Amino acid sequence: MQVVQVAIPVPMYQVFDYRIESEDVGDIIACRVLVPFGPRKVVGIVMGHAEHAIVEEKKLKSVIEVLDSTPVCSASMRELGEWMSRYYHYPIGEVLHTLLPAALRKQASGKTKASVQTETMLYLSDEAKNIDDVDPRLSRSQKQRALFHFILASAEQKAPLSKVKDEFSASVVKAMIEKDLLIKREEELQVGDWKQSIQIADKPLANVDQSIAISSVNVSNGFDTFLIEGVTGSGKTEVYLQIIEPLLLEGKQILILVPEIGLTPQTVQRFEDRFGIPVGMLHSNLNDTERLTVWQQARDGNIGIVIGTRSSIFTELKNPGMIIVDEEHDESFKQQDNLKYHARDIAVYRAKQLNIPLVLGSATPSLESLHNAIEKKYKHLVLPNRAGSASMPSQRLMNIKGQQMQFGIAQGMLDKMREQLQAGNQVMVFVNRRGYAPALLCHQCGHVESCQRCDNPMTVHKSVNNLQCHRCADTRYLPKRCPECGSDDVDTFGVGTEQMQAGLEEIFAEYDTVRIDSDTVRGKGKLNRLLQDINQKKYQVLVGTQILSKGHHFPDVTLVLIVDVDSALFSADFRAPEKLAQLITQLSGRAGRSGKAGEMWLQTHCPEHPLLQDLINNGYSDFARYALLERKHAGLPPYEHQICIRSESHKKGLAMDFLKICADTFTQFQHAKVLGPFPAFIEKRQGRFRFVLIVQSPSRNYLQKITEQANFGLQTLAISRQVRWSIDVSPIDFS
Helix, strand or coil, X not given: CEEEEEECCCCCCCCEEXXXXXXXXXXXXXXXXXXXXXXXXXXXXXXXXXXXXXXXXXXXXXCCEECXXXXXXXXXXXXXXXXXXXXXXXXXXXXXXXXXXHHHHCCCCCCCCCCCCEEEEEEECCHHHCHHHHHHHCCCCHHHHHHHHHHHCCHHHEEEHHHHHHHCCHHHHHHHHHCCCEXXXXXXXXXXXXXXXXXXXXCCCCCHHHHHHHHHHHCCCCCEEEEEEECCCCCHHHHHHHHHHHHHHCCCEEEEECCCHHHHHHHHHHHHHHHCCCEEEECCCCCHHHHHHHHHHHHXXXXXXXXXXXXXXXXXXXXXXXXXXXXXXXXXXXXXXXCCCEHHHHHHHHXXXXXXEEEEEECCCCHHHHHHHHCCCCEEEEECCCCCCCCCCEEEEEECCCCCEECCEEHHHHHHHHHHHHCCCEEEEECCCCCCECEEEECCCCCECEEXXXXXXXXXXXXXCEEECCCCCCEEECCCCCCCCCCCCEEEECXXXXXXXXXXXXXXXXXXXXXXXXXXXXXXXXXXXXHHHHHCCCCCEEEECHXXXXXXXXXXXXXXXXXXXXXXXXXXXXXXXXXXHHHHHHHHCCCCCCCCCCEEEEEECCCCCHHHHHHHHHHHHHHHHHHHHHHHHHCCCCCCEEEEEEEEECCHHHHXXXXXXXHHHHHCCCCXXXXXXXXXXXXXXXXXXXXXXXXXXXXXXXXXXXXXXXXXXXXXXXXXXXXEEEEXXXXXXXX
């Protein structure tokens, strides 16, 4: 018999002792085990052997089953997990389970093995191979017909389900299977040697700035962090392609992080076209089995490039060569729930741990990364010009004070849009609100339809005839009369993407309009298909939210309009100017990318605002350096470091009382500044009142040390079990 220490995914800062009856299980350090925990059976990870058990060995519970014959976590990943547990003040069991693919965390009692690689394949049935018989049967379903021809054109008339789901929805696949036209089979994954099959396609000649960046990275030896600050359209992706080429030829693997699922397919396609090898994708639209397969391929060295979103930073690589974080400034790299890690910061730790280069790229670097570059912690590489013949778009302000407006757009702006459309170009309109309108109000009594759980106006969605709360997702029918006074004089207030689309379709009836927001891009491959349609000029007017700002290439867009920026100019969040400047610059970069002159317009009631004037006249780079100077004088990040303690409860006083105790605890430390507690920017959500406390210090190490001490004490308080609370290290917002 032996006693092992097991990390279990529960909110407790400890490991648990279990006994193993059998003596012939071998070394199971870092293997998964199924163990009893209270009334449940849970999957844990063995951390080591217990030299001295807390209770008598015979009283210990026994491991039910050892799930792995080899470690599921390498030594470096265990080290990463232990560091994250300390740095983010989070239970080790929950951290380690975050590092694993979801399929390996489940209570499958050995059904899901870390070492088995399978793939679901779709075959044409014998019945489907007669095209003349099948085509008429699918005449009423264009999508099913397209899927049929997609597989018919593939090698051996079969295709991986993971590839099919990038283009077609699950319902289309299911319908084809029910018609006996497709057959689904689970097959052991056949992996070729990607190192022998690399075929490098023709590449463009790098310009001077790109060449300097490429050579600077390629001469590095071991760990180094490079910040590539390149204006939109400067060819950062081409730099990535050329710096990883020699590493791939050496058989080394590359991990690339992108901020959004929507960017993954187009990025994957570009890398596959250049190197002629399959690229692994990791994002939330894949199911657990698909993500596990890519994880296994990367760990076993059977795939050369992995491209994924935030959590892909935890992908194991057998022969790591480089990590790249594209659009490193993007907020989506920060996990806001549970373990609040930042993928960019984890990338720095992993690159140092693996002794490989890290490349951060952005047209609008975060002030933290820019500060590190100025302090010489990062090597700063600048791409100041657009690639090829493209020129930077002009940026202008439209003063809308006193102007006649249609659907939130000034008449003068509509005239400029029509000029571009008549010239055969495309125009983009950015609206930072999805839905038809942000509120529904009664003109008689002033009542606003609000979510009772969040005290927040509900958004009107006319396409589905309901009201939705964008905080808790609650819905209700769209009322025809005011529920307070009974008046039928109810109307919408404000403009959302849905109303903007309807309005522009009315104004520009001779042109086709498309809306890109989270309501319209749901479904497998929907966003990718819409982006392809835009680039094929099936649509001339593009309306959308921030999804449109994320690195997409629209060669025929020559005018970008940002409808309303004023709300962001007066935010209480000290990061709001940085976020607004990044958004404006990224959106501006969608215009004039292929030799055509581009222009970007901002509609505002405050054209004299210094932030807008600085950004329009001097660009993001100048703005960012001035913003850093402001942060320095104000004693704000990145010059000082913060942790944020959040507390929420159905009882307003209870959440506040807990943070008052936290404030008293931190006030005892001499070199810490305590701010708050105060209401979160979103004070109520899902019926819970929410408050925050900020603790700040010039020393990161000191802040970490006192937070660890305070956390230990707070865990023992009775009130800590009556509220929901969390610690956020280096918070990026206070909502």
